[in-house]
Amino acid sequence: MSSNEKELVGNFELTKQGVITRREVLMMGAVAATSIASVNAAVAATSAAASSSPAAAGKDPYTAKDFSALVSKNMEGLSPSQIEQHLKLYKGYVTKSNEIYNQLKTADLTNPNATYSPLRELLVEQSFAVNGMVYHEFYFGNLGGTGGDPSGDVKAALEERYGSTGKFMDFLKASGKCMRGWVVVGYNTRGNHIDTFGLDMHNMWSPQNVVPLLVLDVYEHAYMVDYGIDRAKYLDAFAKNLDWQVVAKRLAATKKLVSGADTTV
Numbered sequence: 001m002s003s004n005e006k007e008l009v010g011n012f013e014l015t016k017q018g019v020i021t022r023r024e025v026l027m028m029g030a031v032a033a034t035s036i037a038s039v040n041a042a043v044a045a046t047s048a049a050a051s052s053s054p055a056a057a058g059k060d061p062y063t064a065k066d067f068s069a070l071v072s073k074n075m076e077g078l079s080p081s082q083i084e085q086h087l088k089l090y091k092g093y094v095t096k097s098n099e100i101y102n103q104l105k106t107a108d109l110t111n112p113n114a115t116y117s118p119l120r121e122l123l124v125e126q127s128f129a130v131n132g133m134v135y136h137e138f139y140f141g142n143l144g145g146t147g148g149d150p151s152g153d154v155k156a157a158l159e160e161r162y163g164s165t166g167k168f169m170d171f172l173k174a175s176g177k178c179m180r181g182w183v184v185v186g187y188n189t190r191g192n193h194i195d196t197f198g199l200d201m202h203n204m205w206s207p208q209n210v211v212p213l214l215v216l217d218v219y220e221h222a223y224m225v226d227y228g229i230d231r232a233k234y235l236d237a238f239a240k241n242l243d244w245q246v247v248a249k250r251l252a253a254t255k256k257l258v259s260g261a262d263t264t265v
Helices: 003-009 022-051 068-073 080-106 118-141 152-162 165-178 231-240 244-254 260-264
Strands: 182-188 193-199 210-217
Touching: 068 080, 080 118, 118 182, 118 210, 152 165, 152 193, 152 244, 165 182, 165 193, 165 210, 165 231, 182 244, 193 210, 210 244
Parallel strands: none
Antiparallel strands: 182 193, 182 210
């Protein structure tokens, strides 16, 4: 090794296969520079997105999504009246999410208390309102399809977890009968598999590290206009109108996300 190469190597450890050459040192430097540039670009992009957000501009951070097309779809077993009433409730969650967000800017911090304090109530109810908004968006987003059986990666993932798509639908309906609020079928990025979770309230037992793929609302407001208290008929109607293409797009999107222990780094 020349004196110049020795100087470039510096404190790098030599391996049994040989010394680290000048080219390898330069390559290491290039990789490091590229990594730093990538990180800086990602930070810059995140900062730009944050500064252009509605909240940064002094506007309400949440806007109701337009699901009005579901009303005119004439879905079998889900009347326009049922969907209209449900959409009104969803928009209420959007309104309250914005209201609480703005109230937290000037929340009373003088006497925080875990039994009762204005700040505590705002924080708790924010989780209820925001989750109520988001889960409804997932729910309405996977309505309006033709039901039937899924295909492709969704079919394979469900078969791996539940044995068959038929067994999964039985599991979904049974889960819908025993929960009081929501059934969330999602991709578990910690275990890299599909899982099903049940929620009694928007902000109770909401799963972490899970990307929602299929969301089922089983609150009474989701079906009482059409079915009264006959939830079983509603679950059959939900299955007939499930949009598996949307579920497939959500599953494909999980491949772009970090998974497992990477989420804690």
